[in-house]
Amino acid sequence: MAVFTPVALDDVAQWITQFPLGKALELKGISSGxxxxxxxxxxxxxxxxxxxxxxxxxEQLPFYLNLMRHLAERGVLVPAPVANxxxxxxxxxxGKPASIVSKLEGRSQMDPQPVHxxxxxxxxxxxxxxxxxxxxxxxxxxxxxxxxxxxPAVLPFIPDEQAHLLRAEVHFQDAFAACDIHKxxxxxxxxxxxxxxxxxxxxxxxxxxxxxxxxxxxTWLFDVAVTVNDWCIDVDTGVLDQARxxxxxxAYHAVRPFTAAEHTAWQPMLRAGALRFWLSRLxxxxxxxxxxxxxxxxxxxxxxxxxxxIATPAPGLF
Numbered sequence: 245m246a247v248f249t250p251v252a253l254d255d256v257a258q259w260i261t262q263f264p265l266g267k268a269l270e271l272k273g274i275s276s277g278x279x280x281x282x283x284x285x286x287x288x289x290x291x292x293x294x295x296x297x298x299x300x301x302x303e304q305l306p307f308y309l310n311l312m313r314h315l316a317e318r319g320v321l322v323p324a325p326v327a328n329x330x331x332x333x334x335x336x337x338x339g340k341p342a343s344i345v346s347k348l349e350g351r352s353q354m355d356p357q358p359v360h361x362x363x364x365x366x367x368x369x370x371x372x373x374x375x376x377x378x379x380x381x382x383x384x385x386x387x388x389x390x391x392x393x394x395x396p397a398v399l400p401f402i403p404d405e406q407a408h409l410l411r412a413e414v415h416f417q418d419a420f421a422a423c424d425i426h427k428x429x430x431x432x433x434x435x436x437x438x439x440x441x442x443x444x445x446x447x448x449x450x451x452x453x454x455x456x457x458x459x460x461x462x463t464w465l466f467d468v469a470v471t472v473n474d475w476c477i478d479v480d481t482g483v484l485d486q487a488r489x490x491x492x493x494x495a496y497h498a499v500r501p502f503t504a505a506e507h508t509a510w511q512p513m514l515r516a517g518a519l520r521f522w523l524s525r526l527x528x529x530x531x532x533x534x535x536x537x538x539x540x541x542x543x544x545x546x547x548x549x550x551x552x553x554i555a556t557p558a559p560g561l562f
Contacts, residue, residue: 369499384460
């Protein structure tokens with residue numbers, strides 16, 4: 245989340261009349277994140293989040309918003325999209341697609357303990373199972389094809405040692421994606437970006453997952469790996485914290501048991517999760533887009549995580 249398209253309260257005063265939310269009372273830009281323009285929106289009916297989509301098209305967006313509605317209807321704690329008086333979830337604002345969703349209560353837990361990781365693991369498993377019968381299909385747009393397209397764009401900016409690591413890991417992931425084990429991995433809609441700042445807690449009670457705009461259809465294990473690589477590490481070193489890892493994986497496994505193929509694929513998938521975010525942070529750092537309130541994330545964080553995942557055997561899934 246960031247602000248690429250500035251919006252004032254006066255800009256939404258007439259626009260919001262098509263929604264059953266009453267008058268807009270306050271609008272405040274959200275500084276975190278890097279993809280879309282996001283605002284906290286207070287209306288006569290409550291608090292919401294307004295998003296203007298900077299990259300995703302009107303044609304792509306139904307996958308994300310209808311997925312959120314699908315999950316919410318099945319008891320997964322996610323923001324509920326608000327339809328306008330025509331039943332539309334996506335409406336143009338300043339010529340760009342925009343949506344309004346409910347605002348979750350609580351706050352992000354940036355110093356997670358095992359109890360928080362267990363809650364995330366259990367809800368992630370419930371989310372995967374709830375998405376099995378979701379009708380729309382869309383690939384993970386930051387998956388292997390994107391890694392191939394993006395690597396040449398960042399290689400001119402990085403030192404030889406980093407370039408060698410990047411090329412070698414993409415080659416490793418190519419081989420892994422082509423192997424029989426990978427073909428056996430359960431798959432479906434995934435969040436693909438379930439970092440600490442995309443989950444809300446009220447104390448130890450998980451109140452919801454949000455920011456589904458990197459979601460797509462991919463292996464469920466990739467989603468677990470991305471989540472573990474953020475929730476269960478020492479931030480300074482990238483080393484896995486075994487108590488938090490065990491809490492998250494055991495809670496997930498209790499809801500949706502891991503398969504033998506997933507057990508075999510666990511370490512390569514942890515590397516895949518680290519590569520995805522190292523590469524995207526390299527791209528955002530060296531090829532930034534203009535935006536208000538935007539600070540690119542440090543690519544070195546996920547480089548450290550990737551090197552650590554390559555060097556150190558991961559604990560088993562079960």
